[in-house]
Amino acid sequence: MESLSWAEIITRIFIQFTPVWVLLIATFALSIKFKRRLGLYGKLFDSTIGMIGFALVMFWVYTGICAGLFDMIATHDPLTQVSGMKNKVPGTPLRGAEAGDYPYYLLGGDNLARDVFSRLVKGSWIVVLIAPLATLFAFMTGITLGLPAGYYGKRFDTIISFTANLVLAFPVILLFYLLVTPEIVDSGVPHIMATVLFAFPLVFTAVLLNSRFHTEPAKRNKFMALTLIPMAALYLTVVSEQGTVVALLPDAVDPVSIPGGILVVFVSVVFVNSPTVFRIVRGLTLDIKTRDYVAAAQTRGESAWYIMLWEILPNARGPLIVDFCLRIGYTTILLGTLGFFGLGLPPESPDWGSTINDGRKLLSIYLHPALPPAFALLSLVLGLNLLADGLREESLRD
């Protein structure tokens, strides 16, 4: 078989992404049709920059979901090595292709003869899954600590702020090297940190519900049972791991076992991000707590946590949403950094940082293994930045 020309490669890639195009067009059509009823999200579709950003982000989100959950888009298995395909240029026909195999390596083969295109597509799932989740956890931690620090001030604020500054003064890469090396993982430090950091969403939800509904115990108990019992079960199964320091549950009732590497990567990314979120939330709280509606709530005799979570937090949401988008981008960059240094994730993992690292070693001869993940990461982070810009512009408008 002949190798494909560039035009054919682009056409074929375009066809491979069909489910993503369909979903994207559907999302945009629906959102633009109903944009007046969708609040801030709908206003996003008034700004060109915001729409471009949103399209880039959703492109990768849909790619990640389609490839990761439904096994679409990718043409080959990201880990299978096919002999004779090592470092082959884009569009090379697959050697020894059988019926049912996709007959080409669309973006060529890497130095272990794996399909670059499939690895790129599968890698997006890792990024799309970990980055927003880790950012969400960092926000939970930052909010749960930042609200009281800003609201109460005094000694509590001093201690927490000092700790946050400690983490911020740490060079990030040094911290990663300290947390992610196998020796440290053996000693259980990351697992202890996971136990602490993952508890924050639980605490956050409990306090959130209690402060709102404590006057109606029946309702409160119902809500709390509905949310907290599943969360606590999830927390225990995720945190508890046989053979580590945190073996809370016996093996029989511990069905979920997160691969050690991913847990450690997750924890270190949350740990690095939460002090910055803390500082932002604290600053916003200091500003908002002087407003009249807070004074009104205090006069009504509302509890401190009610004021923090139901008066201050909703009014700080604008800057927080914008920062959330930016921070997912930053987390993506951090994940890539970890992959680039070969930390945490298994070496054959198709995530973009690891593939860039693999590809860069032969960069002076073969460009095709390193460039696609580099551009993928670039476009996702760019999309998040543009989305944040669009959101900021639109939320400032009213």
Add this chain to the structure above:
Amino acid sequence: MGRFILRRSAVMILTALCLTFVVFFLTNLYPNLEKLAKTQGDMRMSEEDVGRWLDRNGYTRSVFIKYGEWLGVVPGFTRQEVNSDGETVTIGRCIEPGQNPAEAATFCGVLQGEWGFSTVFKKDVSEIVGTRLALTGKLMFFVMILMVPAALILGVLAGMREGSRTDRGFSTISILTTATPEYVSGVILIAVFASSAVGLKWFKGTATSAMDDATFNNFFLPVLTIALYGMGYIARMTRASMAEVMTAQYIRTARLKGVSFRNIVLKHALRNALIAPFTVIMLQFPWLLNGVVIVETLFNYKGVGWALVSAAGNNDIELLLGISVVSVFVVLITQLISDIGYVYLNPRISVT
């Protein structure tokens, strides 16, 4: 002002102590020590041998005492021991092999300038850190020369006419550069300018030769890679601050008086608009350190970042500690300078 600097310095020293302790604690966890014992002694050591080796070299004591020793505020340990010839000798942390125990110093830690011995490079840590720091300093110097003026010009030009086409264009460029981490831009730049296959072959893809003799040819790509990532953020901050200043009353007054736009920008707006970017530039240092590690690895430039990666990868505890101390101090001192500079540049802010 004096009291402010004093208080900030005290907090800084406390922070440095806490941070070095954390690094010390993490690098001295048992699995690390076990690996150290095996690489220094014998790979096939049994559990007991490892224990004995660690015991003999003073690693099994409390982490606080060890930290004190490393810092140089607790006397280094000494112990009487019978050697293979049957003689009783004194060994200890501060006693070099073959040195008379009576002449050895009581304290030997970082404060006395004893940074320890690197197990990877087989040299004193202070010597390694010194030479590597000089190399990284060179890199950073050129990064600053390229990054700061470029970012400020970009920001000022974008911010002086907010919403214009120039503003849109430059803002897009700054967003693009902030969205491109060093390992992405480095890879792309190498591919375009240095690859022997299809690239333009204008520059060299490695900077190893730049360590002795930096030329435009071998040093431009690493410098550009770090500068690009930092530049976008500074440019956006400059743009925001410039745009804010341009809407101020005194600028309007100047325009109504008929001062030319050029003079307004250069004489009236610029000084006030540059206060915020100054702090940002200083606070960029911790990020730049990140970039330095990535770029030094990518371009094989053997500076501090490269040494950090090899120390961490090879469990070189003392070198890792040495580099952590240096990097933590760089971060803290830039924070201090940024705070002081902010107060100094902006008379509206009082420290009391």
